[in-house]
Amino acid sequence: MRNFYYWLIILICRTYFSYGQVTDYHTSVEIKNNKVETTYEIKIKINDRKESEKYSEVEIFHSDQNELKIHEVYLLDGYGEKIRKLKKKDFSERSAKFSNTFFMDYMVTSFDIKHNTYPYFIYYKYSITEESALDYASWDPYLYYKLPTSNATLKITLPAEEKVRILNDHNIPVKRSSDKDEITYLWQVNNFKLLEKEAYGESPTNLAPEIIVLPENFDYIKPGSYESWKSIGNWQYNVIKDRNDLPETDKQIVQEICQKSSSQREIISKLYNYLQNNTRYINISIDKGGLDPYPASYVSKNKYGDCKALTIYMKSLLEEAGIDSYYTLVNAGEEIQRINRDFPSLQFNHVILAVPVQSDTLWLENTTNILPFGYIGSFTQNRYGFLINQDQSKFVRIPKLSNEDIKVISTYDFQLNENGEGKATFNKIAKGIEYEELADLNSVSDKNLTEEYIDDFIRLKNYVVNNWNIKKNNEDNHSLILSADLSIKKASRKIGPYIILDVPHYRFKKLNIPSERKTGLKFDIPIYNIDQYIYKITNIDYSKIQLPNDKVLSSKFGEYKQNFRIEGDKLIVQKSLKIYSGEYDKKSYQAFYEFTDKIQEIQNQSIIKLQ
Known part of the structure; x- marks a missing residue:
């Protein structure tokens, strides 16, 4: 023993x-x-x-x-x-x-x-x-x-x-x-x-x-203090205030743009396009940990800069046009980091530009050559920025992406035989994160590399991409359209006397059971997907198709909808899923777990039987 x-x-x-x-x-x-x-x-x-x-x-x-x-x-x-x-x-x-x-x-x-x-x-x-x-x-x-x-x-x-x-x-x-x-x-x-x-x-x-x-006090590029947010703002203001040495050639370009523009907003837009077309972002991390920004003349000469240098250059262009703008510190990234406003300190990793226009504010991301003028992306949305203004620096709220801002509409148009084989055309109007990802892919010169990632946007099983195309959406410059022609290997399966049509499901990340959950929920960016599946199937009697019930499921976290209908010789399935942005404590996790579980249950039970 x-x-x-x-x-x-x-x-x-x-x-x-x-x-x-x-x-x-x-x-x-x-x-x-x-x-x-x-x-x-x-x-x-x-x-x-x-x-x-x-x-x-x-x-x-x-x-x-x-x-x-x-x-x-x-x-x-x-x-x-x-x-x-x-x-x-x-x-x-x-x-x-x-x-x-x-x-x-x-x-x-x-x-x-x-x-x-x-x-x-x-x-x-x-x-x-x-x-x-x-x-x-x-x-x-x-x-x-x-x-x-x-x-x-x-x-x-x-x-x-x-x-x-x-x-x-x-x-x-x-x-x-x-x-x-x-x-x-x-x-x-x-x-x-x-x-x-x-x-x-x-x-x-x-x-x-x-x-x-x-x-409490430091001497870093310029003398400064952590005593208050005001003192931090004054330190940052003193660091950047003499960096607006715009060369004469740039000043002439600004004046030409001003003369050919009819409004302040048009001037800002044209100057921003000039920045995008003539500079590129490169991280420069030398001297004082990369905190010492290069002046406007450096960017004008070299045609590149980091976020600080490019923002100072854009600010200098606007200043020459007589337009006020403000260097704004932000903690950027898809996951929103909280700023501890009770502890004045440098809690930021990025810089953007705030431009007041009448009763509105334009937010300029100066490191991108591919996103449009005035676009607030997932990288900086829905958080506080620290706007630098001599003796009046302050926190400002950067607008958040709404459900409409991130709505993604996908349409799958199938032509199948009774074995579930055939072809399909795919069309996606992408906004929000998917728009940003497509814009990045579209800027890559190596199309073979791009093609490796196209499957991530289609989200089907048993298919082959024959060709694809990314183009601008003329109705909305904050979106892109991805189109593709597909060969479908198998879109159905046979169970007994029935052919079961496999309509794609919405999938959630793997969730641990509520008793094992240790943290709350955090949705920094909302989700809004609308998916339409149009099926035209040969040798099928549409009058004998058994359609599932339409469903609507709502909760404080979001909403799920599904609709099934037959229009002539086409079977149409429409689904949508919304997840609202927000934070919830651990007590709310049980309800979210049940919400997603119910969505999966509804999808699993919504079987389309073809005879």
Whole structure:
């Protein structure tokens, strides 16, 4: 019996500890003599070959303007004994150039350290020293998304007279100690693991604890302060105010456009088209972390720029035309990131331009050559932007995409024999995200590459695309039309004496059962699809077709509709699905789960029988 319990304990322990983990993740920040030195001390446990392949190669990102010092890297066996120590020759360094990045002063120092006996540990320690910094620490208690962290700490040591601003959004306990010269803060989190990403849920990184430590005052490009949003706005205003050095040739072009235009809106539209036709977006991340924008003259000369430079150039063109516009900071991306307005700081990653026109505001995205004038896309819609105006900077709400803005209408016109074989024409009027994706595809010169993605927009089974075409919609410049000719291999199946027509279903992401749900629901962009399927089938008696019932299902989350009818020698099926944008707490998940489950049940029961 004693042996039984012994092996049971071993089995439980092996099961519990059979995954890799970051056993130690320590971050220490020291501010001294106007320098910020951040030291990282990390120890990772590797349990098998799969983890070894994924985590044994370590990459350290750093600016070449900062000093990187690697203190030591070594390998430990499963008992904690050192078995190998890396030397200088074992490290490699390269430029950290990413897609669409033309200039970048970031480097990657990397090393690869493996062992063929499991488990083993990787230990490394390094420091990065900055001459000046906009923040002292932006810390989360995890190193990898998939690995739990046993022990994570953040330690900040700064001069006693230094004033800092601290965000501790999960109220992690802090140990504070001080003497006449220094103050030290210490936070510790044990046994932390990020939640798994759940369908229609918020990103787990947004839900994780975070500690941010900022200097109250800083000197970064220009002197600034985090004391208030007003002080941040004034700092950003001072950074960009002298960048409007538009060359004389550009000024002449602006004046010519003004003379040939009959309204302010027409001038703005033509200048925006000029920007699109004569510049291109390239990420430039050099000097002060890429925060120091290039002036209008740089873009005029080189015909490219990042979001800051292109926005300044467009702003300068409008200024020459006598039109006011405002540099607006935004946290861009399809997932809307909340701005903590109680903690003044730089919580933004993108810049657009706000142009007041009478009682309206035009929002100009200056990095695109393919989206139309005044288009508010999924990247920036429905969130707060921070509009920069001397002493009057403020938060402004960027409009959200409505159901009509993102409505996608698809029509499938089938001509089939009684075996479900034949052909079909497909026509999609795409708006919203699908419009943006099609616009991107349409701009790709390699049509073979484009064709690989066309299937994503058709959403049928058992077919072949013979040819396809993307064209502008003359009735709406915020949409595109995708057309295709298809060969249909099988659109029906036989069950007993009946032929069952396979009408495509709306599909949802895989949902976990309500009792297992850990997070709420978040729909940043609404969904509105209308699909019409027109079937003309040979050798079928339309009078004997058994049609399902029409249905309408509504809830606070959205609406599902289906309609079946026969018009002459055609069977027509029309479906629509709406999902409204919004956020819901975990208590609402049960109702959403039941709503989607009911839609699937209705679709499964709506069988079209052909004799």
